[in-house]
Amino acid sequence: MFLGTYIQSFLVCTTVFSKSATTMAPLNPSVELKHVLLCSVPLLIAPVVILLYFQAVGNKKKAIRLPPSPLRLPIIGHLHLMVNQPHRSLQKLARSLGPVVQLQLGGVAAVVVSSPEAAKEVLKTHDVHCCSRPSSPGANLITYGQQDIAFSPYNESWRERRKLFVSELVSSQRVQSFAHALEAQVGDLIQSLSRYPPSEPVNLNETLFTLIDGFIGTVAFGSMNGARLMKYAKFQQVFSEAMVALSAFSAQDFFPSSPVSRWFDKLVGLEARYRRIFMELDAYFEMVLSQHMDPGRVKPEKDDLVDVLINLWKEQAITKDHLKALIMDAFIGGTTTSSVTLLWAMSELIKNPRVMKKAQTEIRDMVADKQSVQVDDLSKLKYLKMVVKETLRLHPPAPLLVPRETMEHVKVLGYDIPPKTRIFVNVWAMGRDPACWQKPEEFYPERFENTSIDFHGSHHELLPFGAGRRICPAIHMGATIVEFTLASLLHSLDWELPRGMTSQDVSMEGTGRQVFCRKTPLYLVPSSYK
Numbered sequence: 212m213f214l215g216t217y218i219q220s221f222l223v224c225t226t227v228f229s230k231s232a233t234t235m236a237p238l239n240p241s242v243e244l245k246h247v248l249l250c251s252v253p254l255l256i257a258p259v260v261i262l263l264y265f266q267a268v269g270n271k272k273k274a275i276r277l278p279p280s281p282l283r284l285p286i287i288g289h290l291h292l293m294v295n296q297p298h299r300s301l302q303k304l305a306r307s308l309g310p311v312v313q314l315q316l317g318g319v320a321a322v323v324v325s326s327p328e329a330a331k332e333v334l335k336t337h338d339v340h341c342c343s344r345p346s347s348p349g350a351n352l353i354t355y356g357q358q359d360i361a362f363s364p365y366n367e368s369w370r371e372r373r374k375l376f377v378s379e380l381v382s383s384q385r386v387q388s389f390a391h392a393l394e395a396q397v398g399d400l401i402q403s404l405s406r407y408p409p410s411e412p413v414n415l416n417e418t419l420f421t422l423i424d425g426f427i428g429t430v431a432f433g434s435m436n437g438a439r440l441m442k443y444a445k446f447q448q449v450f451s452e453a454m455v456a457l458s459a460f461s462a463q464d465f466f467p468s469s470p471v472s473r474w475f476d477k478l479v480g481l482e483a484r485y486r487r488i489f490m491e492l493d494a495y496f497e498m499v500l501s502q503h504m505d506p507g508r509v510k511p512e513k514d515d516l517v518d519v520l521i522n523l524w525k526e527q528a529i530t531k532d533h534l535k536a537l538i539m540d541a542f543i544g545g546t547t548t549s550s551v552t553l554l555w556a557m558s559e560l561i562k563n564p565r566v567m568k569k570a571q572t573e574i575r576d577m578v579a580d581k582q583s584v585q586v587d588d589l590s591k592l593k594y595l596k597m598v599v600k601e602t603l604r605l606h607p608p609a610p611l612l613v614p615r616e617t618m619e620h621v622k623v624l625g626y627d628i629p630p631k632t633r634i635f636v637n638v639w640a641m642g643r644d645p646a647c648w649q650k651p652e653e654f655y656p657e658r659f660e661n662t663s664i665d666f667h668g669s670h671h672e673l674l675p676f677g678a679g680r681r682i683c684p685a686i687h688m689g690a691t692i693v694e695f696t697l698a699s700l701l702h703s704l705d706w707e708l709p710r711g712m713t714s715q716d717v718s719m720e721g722t723g724r725q726v727f728c729r730k731t732p733l734y735l736v737p738s739s740y741k
């Protein structure tokens with residue numbers, strides 16, 4: 212603009228001079244002086260103005276303070292850091308660059324926060340500007356176009372759906388009313404494990420996944436059980452493939468504006484794979500719906516989630532796609548997280564016999580007068596609750612939470628974060644940060660004695676359920692499932708390693724980007740406790 216003015220005044224002056232020169236008419240000296248002054252003032256001022264302008268632009272640029280960023284590779288930027296156990300590589304990065312790190316994931320700007328202070332700024336101070344979700348082709352397809360809760364952008368419709376989900380499925384009253392379903396499912400499991408042939412190892416991955424699926428199926432779908440209906444192996448496969456699709460790792464996720472990325476995803480068969488997973492899940496949800504709408508169905512005493520959603524659909528308050536997307540959230544959100552946590556808890560306990568014994572003694576003493584644990588007993592089991600907290604500290608099932616996206620410019624620990632930046636919160640690294648925890652790598656539930664630290668979102672060093680507007684709406688249900696199942700497994704059964712194995716042989720290797728679970732199945736030998 213200023214440069215334009217300068218050139219303009221320069222042109223005016225030169226025009227005046229050239230005019231007087233070409234007409235060769237002698238000019239009045241006072242007019243001449245006026246002309247000279249007129250021309251020279253802007254000529255003198257303009258360079259100063261230009262200098263000031265460029266200095267102002269420079270200052271503005273300097274005023275933007277982006278977080279530190281490691282060296283990036285051409286084209287992919289820092290994508291290589293996200294391939295294998297990203298929470299580990301991002302923890303290393305935070306140790307050298309600090310708690311707020313900027314990444315360039317292909318064409319997508321991202322920021323990773325790895326300290327309780329930085330997490331508090333994202334999830335509390337600026338939560339309202341940081342609580343949207345990025346769009347991803349895989350997740351879009353599987354969630355019926357982000358019509359669910361977990362992958363939906365932040366908007367009014369999301370708020371409505373979340374309210375509905377909480378009141379109809381996961382509120383504490385609702386969970387209380389389903390306590391008997393959980394007790395019945397776990398009771399059946401304990402019975403079958405008690406009858407296991409002596410010294411025969413049981414695959415706990417399979418057992419616990421089927422149990423939780425059965426419970427979520429009961430409270431959400433009215434005694435439907437995906438694993439039984441679809442046959443376990445296939446069901447698990449569809450399920451884990453859906454998790455992969457939801458972990459947003461296609462070319463289109465990281466190069467959203469490149470036309471080549473769509474072709475690339477097509478070429479490597481990713482689009483076809485997502486479509487197949489979607490079709491399989493959709494067929495399963497259709498089956499759940501048609502069974503619920505069958506006039507011959509014996510209705511349960513209390514409407515389950517699907518009944519409630521069908522009524523809302525009939526009243527045209529929600530669409531059929533909303534309905535199926537919400538079922539999907541309950542199904543995927545609930546089943547994997549709870550069973551993965553239980554598996555990590557059992558892995559830690561078998562490696563730490565002292566803790567296992569102490570937890571068993573507490574439970575067996577507390578419910579000495581009963582055959583089995585009941586959900587009501589959980590409030591008395593202080594040590595067991597510490598064991599679960601300690602498990603979630605070391606093994607949060609979603610180590611980077613579910614990615615968020617900024618909607619406005621925000622400042623985190625003094626660094627500028629522009630809108631549309633993807634945000635990862637490394638809760639895994641925070642759970643192992645020596646600045647927050649003594650001997651952080653040690654499984655030591657007693658660390659929670661005499662502290663008020665819990666996982667409800669206000670202690671930012673322990674965030675396995677997230678925090679802020681996007682905090683897991685089912686904390687109460689998730690914690691109840693894990694605590695109750697663990698208490699029952701420890702109350703009624705003793706556990707040993709398969710013959711010939713020592714605790715050192717129990718692998719703690721994990722896998723998965725969105726949900727981090729044991730890499731290999733956990734085999735343990737149960738025996739009935741008399």
Ligand code: HEM
Binds near residue numbers: 544546689
């Ligand atoms: C041990 C059990 C569980 C853990 C550790 C867990 C963890 C999480 C985490 C980390 C998030 C993301 C929070 C964020 O973005 O800040 C989340 C979101 C969510 N969880 Fe859970 N969860 C558990 C159980 C469940 C259960 C049982 C259900 C449903 C039946 C469920 C449904 C959801 C839903 C719908 C969301 C999306 C919330 C939103 O985006 O607004 N979760 N959960």
